[in-house]
Structures are given as C-alpha cells and as structure tokens.
Amino acid sequence: MRRGVARLVGLRVVRAEVPPLNLQPIKYQPEPAELCRRLVGRHLQRVSRIGKRLLLHWEAGEVLVIEPRMTGRIIIDPPEGLSHVRLVLDMKSPTEREEAPQQSLVFRDVRGLGSVRLLSEELCRREFGPHKIGPDALDISWEELRDRLSRRRCAIKVGLLDQSVLAGVGNIYASEALHRARIHPALPCERLSRVQWERLAKCLREVLEEAIRFQGSTLSDGAYATPENDQGGYQDKHCVYQRDGQRCPHCRRGIIRRIILAQRSTYFCPVCQPLRSGR
DNA sequence: CATATGTCCTGAGAGC
DNA sequence: TGCTCTCAGGACATAT
Numbered sequence: 001m002r003r004g005v006a007r008l009v010g011l012r013v014v015r016a017e018v019p020p021l022n023l024q025p026i027k028y029q030p031e032p033a034e035l036c037r038r039l040v041g042r043h044l045q046r047v048s049r050i051g052k053r054l055l056l057h058w059e060a061g062e063v064l065v066i067e068p069r070m071t072g073r074i075i076i077d078p079p080e081g082l083s084h085v086r087l088v089l090d091m092k093s094p095t096e097r098e099e100a101p102q103q104s105l106v107f108r109d110v111r112g113l114g115s116v117r118l119l120s121e122e123l124c125r126r127e128f129g130p131h132k133i134g135p136d137a138l139d140i141s142w143e144e145l146r147d148r149l150s151r152r153r154c155a156i157k158v159g160l161l162d163q164s165v166l167a168g169v170g171n172i173y174a175s176e177a178l179h180r181a182r183i184h185p186a187l188p189c190e191r192l193s194r195v196q197w198e199r200l201a202k203c204l205r206e207v208l209e210e211a212i213r214f215q216g217s218t219l220s221d222g223a224y225a226t227p228e229n230d231q232g233g234y235q236d237k238h239c240v241y242q243r244d245g246q247r248c249p250h251c252r253r254g255i256i257r258r259i260i261l262a263q264r265s266t267y268f269c270p271v272c273q274p275l276r277s278g279r
Numbered sequence: 280c281a282t283a284t285g286t287c288c289t290g291a292g293a294g295c
Numbered sequence: 296t297g298c299t300c301t302c303a304g305g306a307c308a309t310a311t
Contacts (some may be wrong), residue, residue: 023288023289024287024288024289026288052304052305052306067306068304068305069304069305069306070288070303070304070305070306071289071290071303071304071305084289094291108291109288110288110289110290111287111289111303112287112288112289113287113288113289113303113305113306151281152281152282153281153282154281154282154283158282161305163305163306168303170305171303171304171305172304190282201307212288216304217304219304220292220305221290221291221292221303222293223290223303223304224304241304262282262283262284263283263284263285264305265302265303276297
C-alpha cells in the first residue's frame with residue numbers, strides 16, 4: 001500500500017472531499033470539512049508507515065495518518081461510482097499548466113472500522129511512539145522478539161498480534177509464520193525454546209517479505225487489492241490460512257485445523273506443529 | 280502490569 | 296425469495 005501511494009509523491013492536492021454516504025462515518029480528525037480544507041494545496045513529500053498505519057507527509061510538518069484496519073484500502077483512480085469512499089484527494093503536478101494530468105487518491109472502507117487523521121509530526125511521534133507500537137516485524141531480531149514475549153503466558157499467536165510487542169503482524173501472517181516455524185499457535189510464549197524463537201523470527205520475516213513481494217493476500221471476499229487495483233498473489237501461497245480440512249502442503253499428511261485464539265480464527269497443521277515446548 | 284471480553288461497522292455466504 | 300446466522304487482513308475500552 002505504501003509503495004503504491006509513494007508513486008504520488010511530488011503531487012499537490014487540488015481538491016479534497018469526504019463524500020456524503022448513507023453509512024456510519026468513520027473516525028475523522030479533525031472533522032471532515034476542516035480536514036479537507038487543511039489538505040487542499042498541500043504537496044505530498046513522502047509516504048511512510050508505522051506498523052499497519054500509512055503516513056502521508058506534507059509540508060509544514062503535517063501528516064495524514066490512514067489506518068485501514070480490516071477493510072480499508074487505497075485506490076488510485078478508482079472506477080466511477082465506487083461505493084464506501086471515505087476520502088478523495090485529487091492530485092496534480094505542481095505546474096502552472098491547467099492541463100497537467102490529474103490523479104485521484106481514494107480511501108475506501110466498507111466496514112468503516114478504519115480512520116483518517118491529520119496530525120502534526122510532533123503529535124504523530126507521541127501517538128505512535130515505541131511505548132505503543134513495538135519494533136517492526138521486518139526488522140526485529142530473534143533476541144528482541146524473545147525478550148519482549150518470553151515472559152508472557154499467552155499463546156504465541158496472540159503475542160504476535162500484539163502491536164505493542166511487535167508491529168505489523170496480522171491474523172493471516174501470524175498463522176502462516178507459525179506454520180513455517182513449525183510452532184503450535186497455542187503454545188504459551190514462556191514455553192518456546194531458544195531454537196523456536198530463532199526459527200520464528202526468521203520465518204516471520206520470510207513470510208512477510210514473500211507476501212509483500214506477491215503484493216499481499218486477496219481473500220475470497222476480494223476486499224483487498226493494491227492501490228493500482230491489482231489483486232494480491234500471496235493467497236495462493238498460504239499453507240494454512242483458510243485451508244482447514246485440506247491436507248498440509250508441507251508434510252502432506254496433516255489435515256489443517258481451525259481453532260479460535262483471542263477471538264480470531266487460527267489455522268495450523270497438527271502434524272507439523274505439535275503442541276509441545278521446544279526443549 | 281498482563282490477560283479476557285465486548286464493541287465498533289457493513290456485507291457476503293451458508294443454511295433453512 | 297427471504298430470513299437468520301456466522302464470519303471477516305483490527306484495535307481499543309473496559310473489567311478483572
């Protein structure tokens with residue numbers, strides 16, 4: 001998502017709109033009218049990310065923080081008549097010429113659990129500091145992963161989803177990484193062995209990097225696609241996620257099971273991922 | 280403090 | 296066809 005939006009760096013907002021909808025509004029900060037007013041005329045300088053939040057940096061230290069949650073996504077130049085559009089930014093090259101090409105950045109969110117906030121860089125640092133958001137899952141070392149989780153009693157899969165422990169792992173990739181690391185998702189954090197921590201950190205990174213390379217996972221509901229509206233390709237690589245009842249593609253013996261941990265569907269292979277501590 | 284649960288929303292699909 | 300039920304890439308408030 002970040003890479004898709006980064007293609008718009010250098011453009012200027014010529015129009016901003018929060019379209020009227022017959023739906024519960026998402027969380028806007030400030031209110032839509034002022035939000036749009038403050039965005040018009042701004043130049044997009046940089047696009048970054050903190051965990052799962054997308055940050056659009058404008059001049060004067062303003063940052064638009066987009067939090068997609070479950071169904072939020074960015075679409076560049078969407079088809080006419082798209083539903084559930086929560087924010088539209090029409091963007092143009094910062095030239096004098098009227099006929100400069102225009103591109104439209106749209107935030108769409110069907111369930112409306114996401115949010116759009118315009119904050120100062122200062123406030124941003126305070127809101128999403130290290131106390132609230134852990135180190136990014138793509139960077140974390142196995143020692144740090146262990147240090148931050150190994151005294152917890154919760155299931156390892158639940159620990160991986162805690163954004164204050166490490167940032168960026170969601171429900172799909174928690175199951176996938178644990179399968180690759182051959183660790184049962186319900187194993188308590190405090191019972192993982194050194195070898196398991198090492199394997200988990202490595203597998204987490206591998207799974208995430210591969211998923212990013214394949215542009216993410218478009219599930220059966222088709223809710224996710226890239227900002228260019230391309231479907232992801234990683235769903236075909238999933239070994240366990242939403243594959244309960246199927247044979248494990250790794251060992252070719254186990255039948256993938258679905259259990260609930262912390263109210264979230266969790267998938268694993270009982271053969272590859274036996275429930276026992278590592279030692 | 281860590282952990283468990285309920286809640287915010289809309290829509291798709293299954294089962295009857 | 297229409298109803299009810301379950302489920303959904305997440306995070307937070309609240310309670311214990």
